[in-house]
Amino acid sequence: MNIAVITSGGDSPGMNPCVAQVVKNATALGYKVYGYRRGFLGIRDEDYIELFPEDVTGWYKQGGTILRTGRFPELKERSWQEKLVANLKENEIDALIVIGGDGSFNGALKLHEVDSSINIIGIPGTIDNNIYGSDYTLGFDTALNTQVRYIDGMTDTGLAMPGRVFFVETLGAWDGYLAHSSVLMGMADFSVLVEKPMSNEEICRKVKKLMENPKKDYVLVTFAEGTYQTIEAANYVREKLGLNVKCNLLGFTQRGGVPTATDRIHAAGFAKYAVNAVAQGISNKYVVYKNGEYSYMDIQMASNKKQFDWFEL
Numbered sequence: 001m002n003i004a005v006i007t008s009g010g011d012s013p014g015m016n017p018c019v020a021q022v023v024k025n026a027t028a029l030g031y032k033v034y035g036y037r038r039g040f041l042g043i044r045d046e047d048y049i050e051l052f053p054e055d056v057t058g059w060y061k062q063g064g065t066i067l068r069t070g071r072f073p074e075l076k077e078r079s080w081q082e083k084l085v086a087n088l089k090e091n092e093i094d095a096l097i098v099i100g101g102d103g104s105f106n107g108a109l110k111l112h113e114v115d116s117s118i119n120i121i122g123i124p125g126t127i128d129n130n131i132y133g134s135d136y137t138l139g140f141d142t143a144l145n146t147q148v149r150y151i152d153g154m155t156d157t158g159l160a161m162p163g164r165v166f167f168v169e170t171l172g173a174w175d176g177y178l179a180h181s182s183v184l185m186g187m188a189d190f191s192v193l194v195e196k197p198m199s200n201e202e203i204c205r206k207v208k209k210l211m212e213n214p215k216k217d218y219v220l221v222t223f224a225e226g227t228y229q230t231i232e233a234a235n236y237v238r239e240k241l242g243l244n245v246k247c248n249l250l251g252f253t254q255r256g257g258v259p260t261a262t263d264r265i266h267a268a269g270f271a272k273y274a275v276n277a278v279a280q281g282i283s284n285k286y287v288v289y290k291n292g293e294y295s296y297m298d299i300q301m302a303s304n305k306k307q308f309d310w311f312e313l
């Protein structure tokens, strides 16, 4: 059995340990593993390398993705799908494990639709934690810990020099998991999310009310990147209330970094289930982590929107 593995879409910490675990699990079963570089682009270019457990020893502790990742929008075209399938067949690949987001799962599904003899299995890999049916996606914990360190840093000043307002923009695109986590942890007063929109006027009212408490040293508000509102809201509140509003954009520092222990453990769990699926001839599934257990979900289901239900926690 020959397994191809790719990392695709946005890179996330946890992808490297996951590839390493795929190699470990698959070679233990006597399978060969080929890492294709730059996601689907590597399949297009037949840019691959056979991976052995000894090669990936150092991968557990590395952020980003050593295989690199890529976006290949042309894969929506049938002619490219057929070309990639032809390449996989020529390279005698039996199964394709895709570590990425729902877009990448969709791409893999298209390849399977061209040739159903190629077994495809997805592993959720994105810092956004936004894959339908899964409580966890690889990279989320590392990204969250980066956010915690970042906010901890600025609140030292918040306590030392009271009277400030901190607006913090997290990554996470249109999904509020990263931004709202700081509220759940008690580090932020409230969050502004795509799932729960708030006008600048409403933000201003809330900040004003919080700052009226003489015992409160600072106010901290997290913004999900996809609101595209952080700077504008900061300017608005600064102008309206005359407060010292500091705008902080986490940006891409949040997508990198050494994978946390939690990400390495999930990397092991996801990889084990992905390789087991291949071994059992299970196809068209992605691995999910739900209520403390790993299981499989039909890959078509990944196109559904994961409902954000953390407001009441």
Ligand SMILES: Nc1ncnc2c1ncn2[C@@H]1O[C@H](COP(=O)(O)OP(=O)(O)O)[C@@H](O)[C@H]1O
Pocket: 008, 009, 010, 040, 070, 071, 072, 073, 074, 075, 076, 077, 100, 101, 102, 103, 104, 105, 106, 107, 108, 110, 126
């Ligand atoms: N509907 C689709 N059909 C074919 N390929 C797709 C489709 N959607 C996404 N892909 C492939 O998957 C890649 C990664 O998808 P993208 O949405 O950018 O990231 P993610 O996997 O993180 O959601 C795309 O660049 C493209 O090659």
Ligand SMILES: O=P(O)(O)OC[C@H]1O[C@](O)(COP(=O)(O)O)[C@@H](O)[C@@H]1O
Pocket: 009, 010, 011, 012, 101, 125, 126, 127, 128, 171, 172, 173, 174, 225, 255
């Ligand atoms: O790398 P790009 O294309 O600029 O994408 C940025 C986006 O990638 C993310 O880091 C996660 O993207 P994925 O869903 O592709 O993993 C978002 O948080 C961010 O909005």
